[in-house]
Amino acid sequence: AQTVTQSQPEMSVQEAETVTLSCTYDTSESNYYLFWYKQPPSRQMILVIRQEAYKQQNATENRFSVNFQKAAKSFSLKISDSQLGDTAMYFCAPQGAQKLVFGQGTRLTINP
Amino acid sequence: EAGVAQSPRYKIIEKRQSVAFWCNPISGHATLYWYQQILGQGPKLLIQFQNNGVVDDSQLPKDRFSAERLKGVDSTLKIQPAKLEDSAVYLCASSLDHADTQYFGPGTRLTVL
Secondary structure: OOEEEOOOOEEEEEOOOOEEEOOEEEOOOOOOEEEEEEEOOOOOOEEEEEEEOOOOOOOEEOOEEEEEEOOOOEEEEEEOOOOHHHOEEEEEEEEOOOOEOOOOOEEEEEEO | OOOOEEEOOEEEEOOOOOEEEEEEOOOOOOEEEEEEEOOOOOOEEEEEEEOOEEEEOOOOOOOOEEEEOHHHOOEEEEEOOOOHHHOEEEEEEEEOOOOOOOEEOOOEEEEEO
């Protein structure tokens, strides 16, 4: 079984600042993927970034990047030059052979 | 490319009534998922279909919830009878195949009074 811990229930930063959201997970699988999804007030779950566990190189998607530490089972998300539109709930989610398991989420607010 | 479509967006019913939700996945996606997201929590998988067969329904309350995916495309999720604790957002997602990236629909917010 997979478990996910997001230790920061809420975070708040000023526009243009950099923010890092933390995530730790546990899995018995050797081959898996890791995802960050964002869910704005509209409720739509939007893919932010994906990391293959077999890759050592950290994934990057424009202003979003991850710090993947496989041995520590840590998967943090860094948002650079934060924008008002980044305000949302952020969910970390490992995916094994079949199932995507979500953490409790971090509520991120970007202030003008 | 069209995304995952869901309807209705909102539904308010009284307890013991029945309700149905509809999902149309991204064209060509073989795998379809239904999640329940209670306020303040992450989504929880209710059921996963591969084409029109059920892969995982271990967390589906089968005494009141049912789901089908006829012809391996659209899917419906039904609750009968509804309870107060069923109030949640119901999310549908699809992926090209199992273990591929999942893409989500806008969700249906259900309120049971």
